Amino acid sequence: MTESPEDLAVALDGVGYLADEGLATAGFLAMRLQRPLFCEGEPGTGKTALALALSSALDLPLVRLQCHEGIDAAQALYEWDFPRQLLHLRALEAAEGGRLDAETAERSLYTERFLLARPLLRALTTAPCVLLIDEIDRADDEFEAFLLELLDEYTVTIPEYGEIRAEVAPLVVLTSNRTREVHDALKRRCLYHWLEHPDLPREVRILRRRIPGVSEAMAGQVAEAVHRLRAMELLKPPGTAESLDWARALLALGRDELDAAAAARTLGAVLKYSEDLDRVRAKLDALFA
Template identity: 50%
Template sequence: MTFESIEDVEKKFGGEGYIADRTLATTIYLAVALGKPIFLEGEPGVGKTEVAKVMASILGTELIRLQCYEGLDANTALYEWNYPRQMLELRLEEARGLDKEEIGQNIFGPEFLLERPLLKAIQYEGDKPPVLLIDEVDRSDEEFEAFLLEVLSDFQITIPEIGTVGASQVPFVVLTSNRTRELHDALKRRCLYLWIDYPTFEKEMDIVESRVPKIEAELSGQICGFMQLMRTRDFYKKPGVAETIDWALALMSMQTKDLEASAVDATLGCILKYKEDIEKVQEDGLAQIIEKAHMLRQRVTKQQG
């Protein structure tokens, strides 16, 4: 489970349609080489979750995802007992005429255990370690954060009815956070940390042309210029790279060759998700924003030339 070099990371991620810059590629390379989790923080939609998905694809292994939310507890993340199956087993034992002392002696064995993401990653028996994605960890409570720190320390847990279960192979772990709250330093110290920002104009064009192969460079440049301008505004939620790709695909399906106010107005829902944000853009004048996007595209092209 290694990469030959940082350049190898960039190449393989690029082959999966993910444009990894040098800093991200270095972080991934070191995380794999040192066996440390990666902690990716940034605004929603900048590609944090996608890193884990691409890693699983490159390594040819399973992606195990734990989606965090407020109220998530250790039991939900680890395991649950298969209550219906346990009840069925009790009835079968009664039907077989077992003594009362014998009934229910075996209903807390491994076969009655329902694995949840963390236990599934720890007990994974595939040829290659899985990729464990702990997504939006900032949405969980501090109590769960403390529990997670313990799990990441030694990758073993204790099930009272069974005993201690340890990982035969340590999974590759990716934690993501939208920074809705600050996480404890102890958790971050366990990981290699990286802040993923919105991409530059040039990088966003590379991403769009990688994910939307048939798009014309002119339209791609106009889209990326428009999105760069959108992120300078005081929106309730700024659009991420995911919205850029969705918008490019939508415009392509409409056979749009050039950004026009009518096409942008009809598809604003692809990039802005709040009524107030859409109204703000419409009030500012779409034609003016599109013109600025054209100018940004031309300026960058001139600088590159």
């Protein structure tokens, strides 16, 4: 356990994640109070990367649940391995010469041997760990309601098997890109933190830290260009991940500076929509004047 937000910031810095004071404090309180941390913000602000960094910095296994439209409890929690259960029944029947006791056979089917643990169940049984519930805003209301019960007690009851309770509460990080509003009932169970894009000096530090071969001048040019792009009305403004990709692309081409010509060749590393590419190409000279 880290003893302060400053300790956590140092630990995260050690694995390449530069957390500001607010984020380090939110992460520390989530650990100390054993509350889920709900991270919301634009894509590319480092929400998912925070969970990965916490896993590395705290030397805890990472369990990740990627949410999507239509996800249900079976996909997130557990399923029974029906093909193996069927083979088991056939083997029992053969061993018993066809005289199979139904009650005994049924009890033998619902054991840990045939239980397929999905991410949420794995988190309960492997805790302490970091549980990343990624892009919860993509799931539907019913799945949110299911999560409420799980996050209250870190316990689940499987009707055929019994109750499973985490011996130690996992460190839970939920992320949302705010494609829709998540219900207040879920947010109330969490500590909340809104992640902004990093300011210019911090983005330069991130580039220098994550890409050792990039110069101070190149990192500054990339960060400044990305900040100018974020100020434009783009369909998808670039995040920190795109800043890193852009710097790596320039280095791979042997460039030691970012100018209009280099930007024109590498815009695909930082912009992901043709409309955004057209809009920026029309203003490249002005952007790099």
